Amino acid sequence: MPLALSKIEQKLRESPIRRIAQLLAEAKGHRNFISLGAGAPGLPPPKEVVSAMISALEKDPFNSVSYGSSKGSSKLRTLISEDLKSSYNLSYSAEEIAVTTGATGGIFLALEDIVNAGDEVIIPDPTYVGYPGPTIIDRARIRRIPVKREDNYQLTPQEVQKVISKKTAAIILLSPDNPTGRILSKENLKGIAELAIEHDFWLISDEIYKDIIYNGKHIPAAKFAPENTITLCSFSKSAAIPGLRLGYIYGPENAVEGIVKFNQYNSLCPNTLAQIGAEAFYKVKKKYLNYSVRIYKYRMEKMGTCIQKYLPLCNFVKPDGAFYYFVDFSKYLSKLKLNDEQFSHLLLEKKKLAAIPGHFFGKTGGNHLRLTFVTEKTERIEEGIKRIAELCID
Amino acid sequence: MPLALSKIEQKLRESPIRRIAQLLAEAKGHRNFISLGAGAPGLPPPKEVVSAMISALEKDPFNSVSYGSSKGSSKLRTLISEDLKSSYNLSYSAEEIAVTTGATGGIFLALEDIVNAGDEVIIPDPTYVGYPGPTIIDRARIRRIPVKREDNYQLTPQEVQKVISKKTAAIILLSPDNPTGRILSKENLKGIAELAIEHDFWLISDEIYKDIIYNGKHIPAAKFAPENTITLCSFSKSAAIPGLRLGYIYGPENAVEGIVKFNQYNSLCPNTLAQIGAEAFYKVKKKYLNYSVRIYKYRMEKMGTCIQKYLPLCNFVKPDGAFYYFVDFSKYLSKLKLNDEQFSHLLLEKKKLAAIPGHFFGKTGGNHLRLTFVTEKTERIEEGIKRIAELCID
Numbered sequence: 001m002p003l004a005l006s007k008i009e010q011k012l013r014e015s016p017i018r019r020i021a022q023l024l025a026e027a028k029g030h031r032n033f034i035s036l037g038a039g040a041p042g043l044p045p046p047k048e049v050v051s052a053m054i055s056a057l058e059k060d061p062f063n064s065v066s067y068g069s070s071k072g073s074s075k076l077r078t079l080i081s082e083d084l085k086s087s088y089n090l091s092y093s094a095e096e097i098a099v100t101t102g103a104t105g106g107i108f109l110a111l112e113d114i115v116n117a118g119d120e121v122i123i124p125d126p127t128y129v130g131y132p133g134p135t136i137i138d139r140a141r142i143r144r145i146p147v148k149r150e151d152n153y154q155l156t157p158q159e160v161q162k163v164i165s166k167k168t169a170a171i172i173l174l175s176p177d178n179p180t181g182r183i184l185s186k187e188n189l190k191g192i193a194e195l196a197i198e199h200d201f202w203l204i205s206d207e208i209y210k211d212i213i214y215n216g217k218h219i220p221a222a223k224f225a226p227e228n229t230i231t232l233c234s235f236s237k238s239a240a241i242p243g244l245r246l247g248y249i250y251g252p253e254n255a256v257e258g259i260v261k262f263n264q265y266n267s268l269c270p271n272t273l274a275q276i277g278a279e280a281f282y283k284v285k286k287k288y289l290n291y292s293v294r295i296y297k298y299r300m301e302k303m304g305t306c307i308q309k310y311l312p313l314c315n316f317v318k319p320d321g322a323f324y325y326f327v328d329f330s331k332y333l334s335k336l337k338l339n340d341e342q343f344s345h346l347l348l349e350k351k352k353l354a355a356i357p358g359h360f361f362g363k364t365g366g367n368h369l370r371l372t373f374v375t376e377k378t379e380r381i382e383e384g385i386k387r388i389a390e391l392c393i394d
Numbered sequence: 395m396p397l398a399l400s401k402i403e404q405k406l407r408e409s410p411i412r413r414i415a416q417l418l419a420e421a422k423g424h425r426n427f428i429s430l431g432a433g434a435p436g437l438p439p440p441k442e443v444v445s446a447m448i449s450a451l452e453k454d455p456f457n458s459v460s461y462g463s464s465k466g467s468s469k470l471r472t473l474i475s476e477d478l479k480s481s482y483n484l485s486y487s488a489e490e491i492a493v494t495t496g497a498t499g500g501i502f503l504a505l506e507d508i509v510n511a512g513d514e515v516i517i518p519d520p521t522y523v524g525y526p527g528p529t530i531i532d533r534a535r536i537r538r539i540p541v542k543r544e545d546n547y548q549l550t551p552q553e554v555q556k557v558i559s560k561k562t563a564a565i566i567l568l569s570p571d572n573p574t575g576r577i578l579s580k581e582n583l584k585g586i587a588e589l590a591i592e593h594d595f596w597l598i599s600d601e602i603y604k605d606i607i608y609n610g611k612h613i614p615a616a617k618f619a620p621e622n623t624i625t626l627c628s629f630s631k632s633a634a635i636p637g638l639r640l641g642y643i644y645g646p647e648n649a650v651e652g653i654v655k656f657n658q659y660n661s662l663c664p665n666t667l668a669q670i671g672a673e674a675f676y677k678v679k680k681k682y683l684n685y686s687v688r689i690y691k692y693r694m695e696k697m698g699t700c701i702q703k704y705l706p707l708c709n710f711v712k713p714d715g716a717f718y719y720f721v722d723f724s725k726y727l728s729k730l731k732l733n734d735e736q737f738s739h740l741l742l743e744k745k746k747l748a749a750i751p752g753h754f755f756g757k758t759g760g761n762h763l764r765l766t767f768v769t770e771k772t773e774r775i776e777e778g779i780k781r782i783a784e785l786c787i788d
C-alpha cells in the first residue's frame with residue numbers, strides 16, 4: 001500500500017485548469033482544431049520584451065540567470081510603482097510591491113499571509129477556477145455568493161453583507177472577471193471596500209485583466225480601502241508572457257513583507273530573466289496594449305455577432321474586459337439532454353473544438369461554456385461558432 | 395492599526411537567506427569586496443543552455459513564453475528520466491517526475507503533499523536553512539538531530555531511531571550537505587531508509603548538489619526506499635541557472651501527482667523558457683560538469699590550504715561535495731568575545747568580506763562560519779582568508 005499523503009492532498013481537487021490543459025493537449029493532435037478554450041493571450045509578446053531577454057543572455061549570461069532578491073528586482077518594482085502612479089494615481093512605493101510567480105503565486109501567498117484555519121473566504125460564483133484551491137490549502141472555509149447574468153454579474157455590498165461573519169477573513173474579487181468579462185461597478189466596489197473596513201477583513205483584488213478593457217474603465221480596489229487591500233497583477237495577460245510566470249502584488253507594507261517571507265520558502269526569488277523582460281515591457285506598454293486590445297476587441301465583437309447569428313437561443317452578456325464570453329446554452333442543452341461538461345467533450349470529439357465547461361467556475365455556471373475570443377483569428381472564430389451550432393441544431 | 399496577518403505569518407521567521415542577501419547587496423557597493431557568502435555557482439551556465447533559450451526566443455517567441463503543463467514539459471521529464479537511468483540506474487518514468495520552481499518549490503510542495511498539522515519532521519542540525527520554514531507553514535513540529543564534526547557530520551540510523559515517534563511524518567536529508575559538504579555514507583543512508591519503511595514515514599531527499607562531488611560518490615536515497623522517498627533536484631547548481639528557478643522531483647506516482655495538484659495552485663506551471671534551457675543542458679551535462687567541478691575542486695583545495703595556513707586554530711572537515719567549508723572559529727571567537735553573527739558583521743564592515751554565520755544552519759552551528767569557495771578565483775580566496783585572519787589574530 002502506498003504511504004499516506006496529507007489530509008489536504010486528499011481534500012484538494014485537481015484543478016479543472018489542468019483537465020482543460022489535458023483535453024487541449026489531446027485535441028491539438030487533431031488537424032483543423034479550433035481552440036476557444038485556453039485563457040492565454042493570442043498574440044506574441046512585444047518585440048522589445050523578447051529582445052531585452054535575448055540581449056541580456058548574449059551580453060551577460062551569468063547575471064541574466066543568477067539569483068535575485070526574494071521581493072523582486074528593485075528596478076522592476078520601481079517601474080511598477082511609477083506605472084501605478086501614472087495609470088491610476090496610486091501611491092505605492094517599491095517597498096510596498098513584491099514580484100511573484102504569476103498571479104497564481106500571488107493569490108497563494110496572499111492567502112497564506114492573511115488566512116487562518118477555520119476562517120471564511122468569500123468568493124463570487126461564477127469566477128476564476130483558481131481561488132477555492134489555495135483557500136482549501138489554508139484550511140479556510142469557502143463562502144460563495146451567486147452573481148447573475150440579469151444583474152450583469154455585478155456583486156453588490158448587500159449580497160456580501162449577508163454572508164459576512166466573525167470568521168470572514170477575506171473576499172476575493174476579480175475585475176475584469178474571468179469568465180464573465182464583467183467590470184465591477186465603482187459603486188459596488190466602493191460599497192464592498194467599506195464593508196471590508198467596517199468588518200476588518202481583507203480585500204484580495206485580482207486585477208490581472210486590468211489592461212484588457214473594451215468598455216468602461218478599470219478602477220483599482222486600492223482606491224477605496226488601501227489598508228485592507230492586497231492587489232494581484234500579472235504580466236501574463238498584459239505583456240503576453242504567461243509561460244514566464246511573472247506577476248506582482250501591492251498592498252500595506254506589513255502584508256507585503258509577510259508575503260515576501262512566505263515567498264522565500266515558496267520559490268526563493270522570482271525568475272531573473274523574466275524580470276528583465278518585464279522591465280522592458282514598461283517602455284512599450286501603452287503602444288503594445290493599444291495594438292493588442294484593439295485586435296482582441298475586434299475578435300470579441302466578431303464572436304458576439306457570430307453567437308447571435310448561429311446560436312440565437314444562447315444568452316450572454318457582452319464582456320467589458322478580459323478574454324471570454326460566458327454563454328448560457330441551457331435552451332440547447334436541455335434538448336440535447338447533455339450537461340456542459342458532456343457537451344464540451346462532445347465538441348472536442350466530434351467538432352475538434354475546445355471550450356471550457358461553465359460549472360468549473362462555480363455552481364451557477366452549469367449549462368454554460370466559456371469561449372475564449374483572443375486565441376483564434378476572426379474567420380476561425382466564425383468557423384468555431386458554426387461548429388458549435390451544428391452540434392446544437394442538428 | 396494594520397489589519398491582522400495570519401498566525402503562521404507571525405510564527406514564521408524571515409529566512410536568514412534573505413538577511414544574507416541584504417547584507418550582500420549592501421556590501422557589493424564597496425570596492426574590493428570579497429564574497430564567500432552566497433550559495434550560487436561561480437561560473438556562467440553552459441553556452442548551449444544560453445543559446446537554446448536565445449534561439450527559441452528568436453525563432454518562436456510566442457511558444458517560448460506560453461503556458462505549459464503543470465507537471466513540466468514531457469520532453470524535459472523524459473530527459474530527466476533517461477538521465478536518472480544512465481547516471482544511477484534508477485527507473486523513474488516521465489510520469490513519476492514533476493518539474494518545480496527550483497528545489498525550494500520542490501521542498502515546499504513535497505511537505506504540503508505529505509505532512510499534516512501536528513506531525514513531526516526530522517531535520518539534522520546543522521543543515522540547509524530552508525527546511526524549518528515550510529515545515530512551520532505546514533503546522534508541523536520540527537525535531538532536530540545534532541550531527542558532529544567528529545563524526546564527519548554523519549547521521550546514523552541509531553540517532554534517527556531515538557527521535558522517531560508515532561507523529562513522525564518525514565525526515566529531510568541533504569547529501570552532499572549545505573553547509574558541511576558531507577556525503578551521507580551508503581550504510582547510514584540505507585539504515586535510515588529502512589527505518590522509514592519500518593515506521594511508515596517519508597524520506598525527503600534533497601539531492602541538489604548530487605553533481606558537485608569532489609570525493610566519493612553520490613548515492614540516491616531512492617535506491618533504498620523507493621516507495622518512501624521523494625527526491626528533490628535542481629538545475630540551479632548543476633547547470634548554473636539559479637535565477638531561472640527550475641528543479642524537479644521524483645517519487646511514487648501518487649505522491650508526484652499530489653505535488654502537481656498543489657503546484658497548480660502554487661505556480662500554475664514551471665517557466666517555459668527555463669525548461670527549454672534545461673532541455674539543452676542534457677546535451678552537454680557531462681562535459682560541463684567535468685569542467686565546472688574541476689574548477690570548483692581546485693578552489694576548494696586552495697581554500698582548505700589557506701584556512702590551515704592563516705587560521706591554524708580553526709577546525710573543519712574537508713568537504714566531499716557542494717560549495718562550502720563549514721569552519722569552527724570557537725578558539726578565535728572566544729578570545730574576541732564575539733559570536734558568529736557579530737563576527738560576520740564585523741568582517742563585512744571592516745574587511746569587506748561576506749561569510750555566513752553558522753548558527754543560521756542550526757544551533758550546533760554557533761561559532762562557525764560558512765565559507766563559499768566556488769564564487770571567487772583562487773587569489774581572491776587567499777586574500778579573503780587573509781582578511782579573516784587579520785581580524786582573528788590582530
